[in-house]
Amino acid sequence: MHILISNDDGVYAPGLAALASALERDAQSVCVVAPDRNRSGASNSLTLDRPLEAYTHESGFISINGTPTDCVHLGVSGLFSAERKPDVVVSGINAGANLGDDVLYSGTVAAAMEGRNCRLPPIAVSLCSFHPQHYETAAEIVRVLVSKLESLVVAPRTVLNVNVPDLPLEEIRGIHVTRLGHRFAGEPPVKVQDPRGRTRYWIAGTGDAADADPGTDFYAVEQGYVSVTPLQIDMSHYSGMESLGLWLEELN
Incomplete structure (x- = not known):
């Protein structure tokens, strides 16, 4: 399996190195393409107003002076030979949770989404602490998930959003499939x-959990479980189409 790794915390982030080290144990090849600096909150933005530069570090990691989505876009379609075309994109390990509404802004999730057309479902992984102590826990869990991806049957363009409690591996209680909560x-x-x-403005922090009921990603992590949420790219609100159609008919 050929794996492309990216993140939004930047090429020097410890979570990136931990993830690459873990996945190299089983993969045929691992390539790392990450932003040259922290780009948290960049969401799915692409850089369209200037060309991008790629720099190869002594570690073999490649940094791009752009967004997480730029990095995966280049990694999937422009930087490597056909023989090293990624089978899957893994994004992380993010320092901080990406739960509920966080996925709307997350560069970690966005990087994974840009790998939606690869052969296997992409994975975004976050460690649920802003000052993580247990990157090795998240790295090992993702290694196991990636090793089993070939047998996963999900709809095309599904993204797996993984959130891991910041605990030693032996204290993780298990893995739960979850839905997104809300903040x-x-x-x-x-x-x-x-x-x-x-006058300047700092964007403030995210809100507290408004929906952290059993079955949500918030609840699973709080209880010491790894949360795995399948995300879909199709954002169409199908149940609202009929009422919207009736409303539009009234305007004609």
């Missing part, structure tokens, strides 16, 4: 003055 709205932006008297 309350985030705090208002923080207004500050720069040294020249200009």
